[in-house]
Amino acid sequence: xxKVLFLFYSTFxxxxxxxxxxxxxxxxxxxxxxxxxxxxxxxxxxxxAINIRGSGGGRFEVKDDFYISExxxxxxxxxxxxxxxxxxxxxGKAFIIIIxxxxxxxxxxxxxxxxxxxxxKGYISSRVVISEGKGSDILTLKIDESPIVFEVDNLxxxxxxxxxxxxxxxxxxxxxxxxxxxxIIIPYIKKDSQNKLRLAGSALFDxxxxxxxxLTTSQTxxxxxxxxxxxxxxxxxxxxxxxxxxxxxxxxxxKTKMDVxxxxxxxxxxxxxxxxxxxxxYYEGKASEDIKHLNEVASEELTKKTQELTNILIKxxxxxxxxxxxxxxxxxxxxxxxxxxxxxxxxxxxxxINVDIISSNNLQ
Numbered sequence: 001x002x003k004v005l006f007l008f009y010s011t012f013x014x015x016x017x018x019x020x021x022x023x024x025x026x027x028x029x030x031x032x033x034x035x036x037x038x039x040x041x042x043x044x045x046x047x048x049a050i051n052i053r054g055s056g057g058g059r060f061e062v063k064d065d066f067y068i069s070e071x072x073x074x075x076x077x078x079x080x081x082x083x084x085x086x087x088x089x090x091x092g093k094a095f096i097i098i099i100x101x102x103x104x105x106x107x108x109x110x111x112x113x114x115x116x117x118x119x120x121k122g123y124i125s126s127r128v129v130i131s132e133g134k135g136s137d138i139l140t141l142k143i144d145e146s147p148i149v150f151e152v153d154n155l156x157x158x159x160x161x162x163x164x165x166x167x168x169x170x171x172x173x174x175x176x177x178x179x180x181x182x183x184i185i186i187p188y189i190k191k192d193s194q195n196k197l198r199l200a201g202s203a204l205f206d207x208x209x210x211x212x213x214x215l216t217t218s219q220t221x222x223x224x225x226x227x228x229x230x231x232x233x234x235x236x237x238x239x240x241x242x243x244x245x246x247x248x249x250x251x252x253x254x255k256t257k258m259d260v261x262x263x264x265x266x267x268x269x270x271x272x273x274x275x276x277x278x279x280x281x282y283y284e285g286k287a288s289e290d291i292k293h294l295n296e297v298a299s300e301e302l303t304k305k306t307q308e309l310t311n312i313l314i315k316x317x318x319x320x321x322x323x324x325x326x327x328x329x330x331x332x333x334x335x336x337x338x339x340x341x342x343x344x345x346x347x348x349x350x351x352x353i354n355v356d357i358i359s360s361n362n363l364q
Contacts, residue, residue, distance in 0.1 A: 029093055030064075031149040033135030034112050035100035037070040043103065043112070044070045045077040046136040047091070048149070066140065074115045091116065096149040097128045097170065098135035098189075101203070104210035109186075110177055117174045124171035127156055130203040130210060132190035141195060151197055156187055159199045163224050163234040164217040166202060177208045180337040181325035183318045185223070188214050204318040206341070213316035219309055223320060226256050226273060226306070235280065238301045247294060248281035249355070260326040262334070268348045269323050271306060278359050291357050298355040310349040319344055 028050040037044040051065045069080040078091045097116070099109055109128075117124065129152065131138045141148045160167035165187040176184040185202040192198050202220040204213045215223060221234045230251070238247040253276040260269050282294070313320055323344065328335040 029091060029095070031096040031098065031139050031152075032091055032094040033098040033100065033131070033139040034074075034103055035134045035136055036103045036106060040070065041106075042070045042072050043074065043077060043107075044068065044136070045074070045081065045091075046139055047081055047094075048139050049085070068136075074112055078115070094126055096152050097126050098131050098138050098152075099128070100131055100133065100135040101210055101212075102134075104130055104203070105212055106209075108208040109173070109205075109210075110208040113170055113174055113177075117170055124169065126170045127153060128168050128170060128173050129156065129187045129189050132188070132200065138189065138191060138197070141191065141197070148197075152189065155189065155197055155199050159187065159217070161231055163221050163230040163232070164199060164201070165220055166224065166229065167231070180340075181319075181328050182322040183207065183320050185215070185220070185318075185320050204313070204316040204320060206317045211316040211318055213312060213318065215309070215312065219305075219312070222302070222305055222309055225251060225254050225275070226271060226309075226321060228254070228256055230254070236302065236305075238298050240297050240301050242297045243282075243294075245282065247279070247298065249277040249298060249357070250280050251275050251277045258321065258323065258326055260323055260330060262327070262331055266348060267323075267327065267343060267346065268350065269321075269326075270350045270352070271310075271321075272352045272354075273302075273306075274354045275302070275356065277355055277357050279357060295355050295357055298357070299353055302353040302355060303351050306351040306353055307349070310351065314345065314347070314349075317341055317345060323347060 029047055030050055031048040033046045035044045035046070045068070047067045049065050049067065051063055065085070067081050067084050069077050069084070071077045071080055074091070081091070082088075094116075097113070099112060113128070116126070138152070139148060142151075156165065156167070159165040166185055168184070168186050173184060173186065176182060184205045186205065188200045188203040190198050190200045199217060201214055201216045202223075204211045204215065218236065221230075221236060224230050225234050232252075234251045236249050236251060238249065254273055256271065256273040258269055258271055260267065277298070279294075310321070324337075324340050327340075
């Protein structure tokens with residue numbers, strides 16, 4: 001049964017993501033990881049590819065094969081790996097690209113993605129993630145079961161739908177890297193002590209290099225809210241001494257304004273957000289005045305969380321809010337992308353978050 005399902009998924013992916021070629025001629029790459037090589041500064045590439053063999057009587061045997069190579073560049077990796085397999089193997093068509101945090105921090109991701117993005121046959125909808133530790137440790141999970149890339153993909157789809165992580169592909173990552181006025185954030189995954197995958201949040205970048213700083217899923221949701229990039233809903237939990245229990249809100253609509261100014265050589269950024277929310281969990285409020293109290297507490301706590309978020313961004317030197325975009329527009333004559341990062345370190349953030357609870361299953 002597993003083989004039948006596997007063959008179905010493989011055929012589906014081939015039809016939607018790969019060219020229509022003979023199965024015997026192509027080795028379908030469902031995932032690739034890039035890491036720092038164990039004994040050098042080279043790139044270690046690990047490929048998980050589908051191997052389909054005819055077993056007679058119109059039946060096929062489907063399993064995953066693994067190939068590993070260490071080279072200085074991705075182009076060299078592809079040539080080396082191609083020499084190890086029968087049939088054609090195009091790394092540009094990997095369904096999932098996992099980049100180990102050490103390599104992303106030391107060398108950046110531009111040299112890894114550029115050959116894939118520029119490939120004429122490249123799959124620009126490949127999902128890109130950063131892994132805690134080595135990416136190969138994620139890719140090689142569940143060797144004897146269905147490809148781990150399906151589990152990674154489902155994790156990313158659910159996380160993006162609930163605004164826990166950004167939805168990033170080879171295409172979006174490449175374009176954002178080329179933008180001097182905004183730093184990218186990429187989904188961050190890890191495995192727990194039971195070797196199960198976990199969505200850990202997002203990795204912060206300074207241009208194309210991982211900063212070593214990460215955001216939790218809740219911090220990422222807040223960042224996406226401020227960037228106006230929530231997909232359906234963002235869930236936030238408010239835990240305050242002013243409340244009898246934690247308050248969980250679903251934010252379905254929000255308007256954020258960033259007012260960037262430069263006075264006396266000092267750049268300030270005033271962030272103002274007006275959020276419409278519904279209560280998901282809070283069981284003691286009954287009267288209308290309780291909603292007013294909850295609005296005040298939620299506004300106060302989310303303002304604090306926003307301040308904590310901007311402090312992390314400054315430490316990471318990651319302009320994930322795109323302050324440079326507004327600054328370069330308002331002060332075009334003094335905008336210098338080469339010196340901006342030094343100037344960004346001294347940006348004075350001011351925050352004001354206003355929460356308006358519009359409905360609840362608990363409060364009348």
